[in-house]
Amino acid sequence: MSLERRVFLPEELDFLETAAGEISIAIENARLYSETDAELRRRIAQLELLQQLWRAIASTLDLPALLELISTKAVDLSGAQAALIYRQPRSRRGQLELLARHPSDWMERTGEEFDPALRALVGEVLESCWAIWRPLSGSSEDIAVYAMPMITGRRAVGAICLVFDAGAGQPEQPGLLHAFTDTAAIAIENAELYDEARRGLARASALLQEMHHRVRNNLQTVAALLSLQMRHASPQVRGPLQEAVSRIRSLTVVHDLLSGRHLQEMDLETLCRTVVEEAVTTLCGEDAGVTWMVEADEVWVSSRQATILALLLNEFVANAVRHGFKDRSGGRIHVLVRREAGQALLEVADDGWGLPPGFDARYSRGLGLQIARTLVEVDLRGRLEVSPRSGNGTVVRIWFSPDALPNGRGTGEGQLDPAERGRR
Incomplete structure (x- = not known):
């Protein structure tokens, strides 16, 4: 390199011009690449925000949490200073409800004076179903708002307003x-439908519990x-009346348990304990020498099956x-509940006199056994077996498919704590 003046040859000047052109192109390409790379990273970040929103929508139906998420992500995605979500209730057309805002204190700090203008803007958006960009002037500052309708396949559920400088x-x-707004609209509508269904279920559950309560009182x-009537009846009539009272009280037990539950299903162990205790008390009195015990796996049955099983348990205990x-000071009744290959087994055994010689349940014409066979085969679609107990006594077994499968519930209302099992 020299600082002395010199004359460049034409070939050297051509080379310098060519080199300068290549360098300028390289610099421009580098600048464009840097801008493209930054834009690409920004687009990827936006898509990641959308993906987070979609993932959150799939994982929650809690409306307040969902609205907070949507308003927060709207600000992150757009770079706005605030986001507001308005809804048009289906029951009150023309009225708008502010569901959510982010930041949460923006309305108190700045937005109070803009609220009428924002609501008017949302009304225009919902009527036209088109997004609107509009500057708004205030006493202390001016803002610009981009309002977008939230539209589902059925209706416009509301609008999202993005507030900019x-x-x-x-x-x-x-x-x-x-795309973000459409996704938010579907999520909000799904959450609203879920909330309505949950409230409807609560109302139906309350009505059903009240029905069980009234049926129980009538029974x-x-x-x-x-x-x-039984107290004043002859000995010949007293027995059938006592059987009728026992059957009615077994049904009362079911409705009593169901009237205090939130779900229309029941733990079979709880049902067995309550029905057996009621039947023994009704038939034998408080001071009888009859003792009983219940051993049970966790088996849940529907209210329909619970009613049938209560009648069956009452019949089996009454027969025992x-x-x-008969002609004994007492005896022992053992009730067993087991799960067997997708089915439930209910077994009632006693240590009484046992079955008479030549007894065959298939051909017995006793009223109690006919009732039991009909309930098992027709209503439960199960199988009934009556056989001698090893040693002495009788065993009655029922196999059936529970309508309500075990669901891992812990101790709850109407269900005995495991520590209480086997104390009787």
């Missing part, structure tokens, strides 16, 4: 924001009237008391 231009990626009244323990 007055000097900001319209969003560069409106398509991306509209108790009938049982009380029959018990009063009247026939198995």
